């Protein structure tokens with residue numbers, strides 16, 4: 001069995017700058033960390049590997065300075081790690097990102113399962129996993145809490161807004177893993193030392209045999225029209241007078257504003 005885990009490098013909160021011209025994030029200026037939800041995806045893959053035997057391949061689309069995060073992933077149990085990096089990937093929206101990940105899945109595969117995080121803490125769309133499954137024409141199951149493996153079909157327990165669902169799926173399958181469904185292990189010092197001086201293998205657009213028209217900003221149908229910080233203005237209004245009148249006035253104000 002072979003599993004792919006998709007790991008996203010995200011800007012460390014508080015270190016992000018926005019390009020005022022293109023409205024895109026200046027990712028090269030930010031310190032990067034592993035997307036928190038992806039730790040649960042990696043742990044789910046590694047725990048399953050330990051249970052049934054498998055190779056875990058971690059893939060990350062990101063800038064070259066994201067490479068140390070893949071060393072961390074190796075130290076947390078990934079067997080192989082790959083950085084997908086090319087200037088042509090810059091400004092990718094979820095469609096262009098999932099396209100690149102699908103090329104990696106084809107190039108580095110075959111895989112029986114792909115593990116993604118539930119959502120990223122920066123883009124926060126939760127679209128990349130299901131879109132990657134669509135590129136590969138695989139089924140996808142989101143919010144998976146537990147995997148009960150069998151020969152060719154797995155039972156997946158998934159969280160829903162109301163409770164839980166148990167699904168039976170044939171492999172291959174893509175899953176997004178529900179955070180808090182496991183307890184991600186800390187990096188092993190031994191594995192960290194093993195990989196510390198090694199160069200992380202990088203795959204470029206041409207090595208992935210990508211169609212240039214589907215990459216980066218040009219291959220992204222999403223357009224960021226404007227980015228702004230919301231401002232919250234607190235307004236106070238004092239109601240004065242006898243209590244009965246004040247209460248009546250308060251009730252009519254709340255009704256006017258549709259609050260009651």
Ligand SMILES: Cc1cc2nc3c(=O)[nH]c(=O)nc-3n(C[C@H](O)[C@H](O)[C@H](O)COP(=O)(O)OP(=O)(O)OC[C@H]3O[C@@H](n4cnc5c(N)ncnc54)[C@H](O)[C@@H]3O)c2cc1C
Pocket residue numbers: 006007008009023024025027035037038041059060061062090091092093094095097098101115116117118119120121122123124125126127128129222223224
């Ligand atoms: C309106 C909008 C504007 C954006 N503007 C910019 C921008 O200016 N510049 C820019 O660089 N990006 C921008 N993005 C973000 C870009 O779309 C995302 O970096 C990327 O497409 C992933 O989407 P997401 O963050 O919503 O991930 P989600 O779909 O929330 O991620 C779910 C899971 O998919 C996997 N995944 C996601 N991304 C990767 C990755 N890169 N490598 C490996 N696995 C991954 C992870 O397992 C992750 O947990 C923008 C997104 C939106 C919606």
